Amino acid sequence: MSKQKVVLVDGNSLAYRAFFALPLLTNEQGIHTNATYGFTMMLQKIVEEEQPTHMLIAWDAGKTTFRHATFSEYKGGRQKTPPELSEQFTYIRQLVEAYQIPQYELDQYEADDIIGTLSKQAEAQGIETVVISGDKDLTQLASSLTTVQITRKGITDLEHYTPEHIQEKYGLTPLQIIDMKGLMGDASDNIPGVPGVGEKTAIKLLTAYETVEGVYAHMDDMKASKMKEKLVANEELAHISKQLATIERDAPIAVNLDSIPYPGPDMEKVHTIWQQLQFKTLLEKSAFQSDTKELAEVSYEVVTEWKSEHFEQDMALHVELYDDHYHTTDILAVGIVGEKGQYVMEGNAAFSDPLFKAWLEDETKSKRCYDVKAFQAVAKRFGCELKGASFDLLLAAYISDPSMSSSQDLASLARHFGHGEVDDDEALYGKGAKKKAPEGDVLFEHVIRKATAVWKLKDVVESKLKETEQYDLYHNLELPLASVLGEMESFGVRVDRETLKKMGVELRGRLEQIEKRIHEMAGEDFNINSPKQLGVILFEKLGLPAIKKTKTGYSTAADVLEKLQGQHEIISEILLYRQLGKLQSTYIEGLLKEIHEDGKVHTRYQQALTSTGRLSSINPNLQNIPIRIEEGRKIRQAFVPSEDGWVLFAADYSQIELRVMAHMSQDEKLVRAFQEDRDIHTQTAMDVFGVKAEEVTSNMRRAAKAVNFGIIYGISDYGLSQSLSITRKEAATFIDNYLTSFPGVKEFMDNAIAEAKKHGFVTTIMNRRRYLPEITSSNFNLRGFAERTAMNTPIQGSAADIIKKAMIDMDREIEERGLKTKMLLQVHDELIFEVPVDELETIEKLVPHVMEHAVELSVPLKVDFAHGKTWYETK
């Protein structure tokens, strides 16, 4: 049996050290992370360097200890623990748990005493021990078997105190450290010591007389001096101080060496916490290390030609792509794994093979995949279809927890579900400029590992989804939707290059003029697109008042500039410049770059990304094409049908979120308002302002509209006051009036928060979940955010469910009726089609009908629609 080694850690002391050694870092959610980060670094180092067989992190228990009975001012006058630190203890404890390091605290005792007692036990058994702390008091425990390591500068630099080192440094034995404290005291613990005696004097005395007791026994030997007077006058204080500084080595602890074995970290859990806290460097480093981990061998056959006996009834299919731009990227390899065989082939060859294509298109042959939509898009590039997709690991994982699948590759998802036999992509490919596709067996083995993981995880993940009653959502909504979306993406949307170019030329001219004017007004040339330079010009050179600050300097955001309008003529020019610049860079130049050879853009919908269930759209993003401002809206003139003489048709849900809220809350008034098809904002205005319909002014309606938005977002008086430029008080009154007028809504909101607190998640009408661990946080900000999310997600998410269902229904209708109409785009609450004119009449009835009846709620769904020669004209 290998040698045992015990590591005992003073948790509080290390947390404090970490906190003060590092600047106050925060992650994106506003959680302070410096102490947690520093603590993690220390743990990593300790575990790596010491390789303990046993380990314990000891914590201080409460405010009082047995030492307070001796000396009530013990540790008095200490600064209160900063709240930025105390909030981090939750995460530190979670982390220690994930590392699977035993933790212990004992009422009335300090961490020191727990460590002292355990180290005594270890010594009795002749076991090597390492004590780690930021507090030099602990050095009294040093012995031939026990090394005490104390943090030096920074966080991971430790000074090793052996008896020899203590001798060298102080000329004392470890036990004399106690006597030293007795004489000189300790300001941080409020141990008095003998006034006027410092380290030097204490050491001198102890070298001569060994102990505090020895010093006083030899008082008569000392010649009269100021120091002697002080020693005599404070004898009792010296004894009390020594007592306080003595670590209790026989504390009544309920742990012993047998109960603190250290099994090593649960890296899966550790990673989850690191991800939550956004410890990116640590994650990267550990991903790098994990690739050196030995995986079990896999067997497979590299083939150059498909044979019919390769294909089984049910298989996992994996298509390895160079990057995630699956409409254009290289297809590196294709692997198939079934009950019997594992085969892998070079990518392009695989897809060019007729036998493979036939298998892909055979609906009766079941395929388990990771990202069905991507594979389908790839198949399309080779003129075939992917049919019979029976499982999608990406979507299944996303449904089980939407926060999980985003930004995670197959390997980490697989690990999450207990299958660790896949390397991380990054480990094989490298990243950034160094990224390079693996070749040969390395690539082939990777593909087989992925396919094997998918093969094995189907049952695991599906049974999980069944347990949470989410199988239906996954199997009958998301999975079929993947095919619908794949079809839309591959088909693409025609964008007219010439229209965009013409707009670009005109914009360029205008931008140059505006730029010139701005530079003249500023009296110098500078980069208007640089918030930093612009800030200097506006708030220093021109002396305008800086209303808001950002982390890095002055805020020059539009809402700030709007408040400055009228104070200087440069402001409106800058706003215009920004507006047009945005159009030019993002929507003219950006969009032009995305047009493929076929004259179309092929966006990718991210189906497993958002935490609410919405889709997102990238390369290009077609869900944020300008509309609100006329100049931008003209961009939509470039979006045209792909066939001459066809038209674009757009249909959008009218107030779907408010309708969903009416349904979910069952608020009588709100439900009735929708059933009677009244103008909801006017109705809200009547209730909030207590006026009749004909007395509602346009301003009141505008305010009511903002209140309705606020309600959906999880309202705060501050937020509403900002959007309406009114005082917080007034905003609060509006909200109050609203919630009194619509008591069902108030109840719904309260319930949403209560549900989140009780179960840890909220749900949509189709049982989509979003976990909200922050709902119980003691941090005001985090909790507030979680509460608003708890109110918003069921609404936004249910609306997303509904339109997804409508898309599947619509796709089927088009198919069954043999229509030529194509669904092109989804923009959260609207669908855009291209339609041959002879189908227009049908589509104008069919689309609204399908959308309105995708689900039956207790309020009707309403769809507005329009058609035109370009997207611009569908209004």
Place this chain on the structure above:
DNA sequence: TCTGTCACG
């Protein structure tokens, strides 16, 4: 790579 800004629902 991060930050600020701004486009959409």
Place this chain on the structure above:
DNA sequence: ACGTACGTGACAGAA
């Protein structure tokens, strides 16, 4: 006393 509306993606500039 805290400092906030919910959900996204792309771009330019500054490190």
